[in-house]
Amino acid sequence: MKTLIKMLTAVLFLSWVSCDEDNPPTVNENPEYYLFTYQPLDNNPYGTGYGFYKIKPDTGSFTAEKLNDFYPRYGWADTYICFNKNGVCAFYCDDPLVPAAAQSKVAYFTPEAPGDVHFLPLPEKVTDYTWTISPQKPKVLSDGRIVVVMGIYTDYPYDDWHDEVVAVYDPATGLYDKSESVSGFIFEQPEKGSDTELGSLNYNNFALSPDESTVFLKATGWGVEGGSIHLDARYIVAYNLTTKQFSRVYYGDNDIFGATQNRVYFRSIAGKTAAVDYHTLQEYPSVDDYPYDYYTFSRLDEMMVKSWRGSGLGSMTWNGATYDWMHIINTDKLTSTTYAGLGGRAFFNKDETLIYFAASSDFYTNYASEFAVMRTPFISENPTPEQLFVMPKNFSTYFYYTDGKK
Numbered sequence: 001m002k003t004l005i006k007m008l009t010a011v012l013f014l015s016w017v018s019c020d021e022d023n024p025p026t027v028n029e030n031p032e033y034y035l036f037t038y039q040p041l042d043n044n045p046y047g048t049g050y051g052f053y054k055i056k057p058d059t060g061s062f063t064a065e066k067l068n069d070f071y072p073r074y075g076w077a078d079t080y081i082c083f084n085k086n087g088v089c090a091f092y093c094d095d096p097l098v099p100a101a102a103q104s105k106v107a108y109f110t111p112e113a114p115g116d117v118h119f120l121p122l123p124e125k126v127t128d129y130t131w132t133i134s135p136q137k138p139k140v141l142s143d144g145r146i147v148v149v150m151g152i153y154t155d156y157p158y159d160d161w162h163d164e165v166v167a168v169y170d171p172a173t174g175l176y177d178k179s180e181s182v183s184g185f186i187f188e189q190p191e192k193g194s195d196t197e198l199g200s201l202n203y204n205n206f207a208l209s210p211d212e213s214t215v216f217l218k219a220t221g222w223g224v225e226g227g228s229i230h231l232d233a234r235y236i237v238a239y240n241l242t243t244k245q246f247s248r249v250y251y252g253d254n255d256i257f258g259a260t261q262n263r264v265y266f267r268s269i270a271g272k273t274a275a276v277d278y279h280t281l282q283e284y285p286s287v288d289d290y291p292y293d294y295y296t297f298s299r300l301d302e303m304m305v306k307s308w309r310g311s312g313l314g315s316m317t318w319n320g321a322t323y324d325w326m327h328i329i330n331t332d333k334l335t336s337t338t339y340a341g342l343g344g345r346a347f348f349n350k351d352e353t354l355i356y357f358a359a360s361s362d363f364y365t366n367y368a369s370e371f372a373v374m375r376t377p378f379i380s381e382n383p384t385p386e387q388l389f390v391m392p393k394n395f396s397t398y399f400y401y402t403d404g405k406k
Helices: 002-008 183-187
Strands: 033-038 051-058 061-068 081-083 089-092 106-109 129-132 146-154 162-170 175-178 198-208 214-225 228-240 245-251 254-259 263-268 273-277 283-288 295-297 303-308 312-318 323-330 354-360 371-377 386-391 400-402
Touching (some): 033 061, 051 386, 061 386, 106 146, 146 198, 162 198, 183 228, 183 245, 198 254, 214 254, 228 254, 245 263, 254 295, 263 283
Antiparallel strands (some): 033 051, 033 400, 081 089, 089 106, 129 146, 146 162, 198 214, 214 228, 228 245, 273 283, 303 312, 312 323, 371 386
């Protein structure tokens, strides 16, 4: 079990609210920050407790500061933790660490007070119904509001009725702004089944547009027949946070990966990474024939970076007609293979000229040994990516990064 948790534990970055974009504060003459999650194993250089740690690079090494004693569900930080550009963190907490008085398992903390962790409340109870927030990766807007998919269920045993809404929590007021049910959208679609009874939103498969105006979600029609639930038509829907309206983006089964300024990317029913322009609804059915969960999407261009174990790291960039592939880290071409076990999500610096990634000394498992944090420019088959520092295996190879600028 420890091995599984370690494999999926994530490492996360922090970008402080006080940072000025043109003159960020420096740490040991370096404005970079990292945030890691830590777990105790057989060797515990930073103690036997779980927690979030801030890492400061320091001339080929690093200094570590524990921020709090919390930890994401199962240690899967890439699945359950999100940061906004100002450093506010929201995460779905691991069950044993949730305080008894907490109403939900979604928590957040700010960079000014990372030790002061708050848990989201639930809306006021409706008679005979219960609100819940299932395991998911919440999204944090630049103003600190937190977006979740919230479910409501009946209190009657064996009643299959349920519904989901997009809920935006404002820490400043302690209140939610909730969408209407997606069922209204589902009923208006021509593919709706004759026995479709309600619509449903996938609670852990949604993405935010770079301008933070729109949430993209997987919506499904469903019903009950003969005592069994059946799923009907599936869609990608766009929920506008200002107008509070759902609109159709794509029809077909999907798993959403993320979004750029113009397109939302997803795994299609054909098993490929596809895209659709959410302004024009033009579809791009074959962006990548070999989907992998660890894509990093550009905020500036129609480009994404892919990292996967065994082959390294590369980018796909739209050239006006198709996507150009560049194999940036080819593990067969590295000058040194001491740290060559890639397999976690990569990250950009602010202007997206550099890619930061982790590489384990264990090529095949990517989690059972120490690892190096590295960076590379966008060049083909770089044989010598820059090694920044080496981390003990208690920290994860999955991380978020900031160069100290918003």
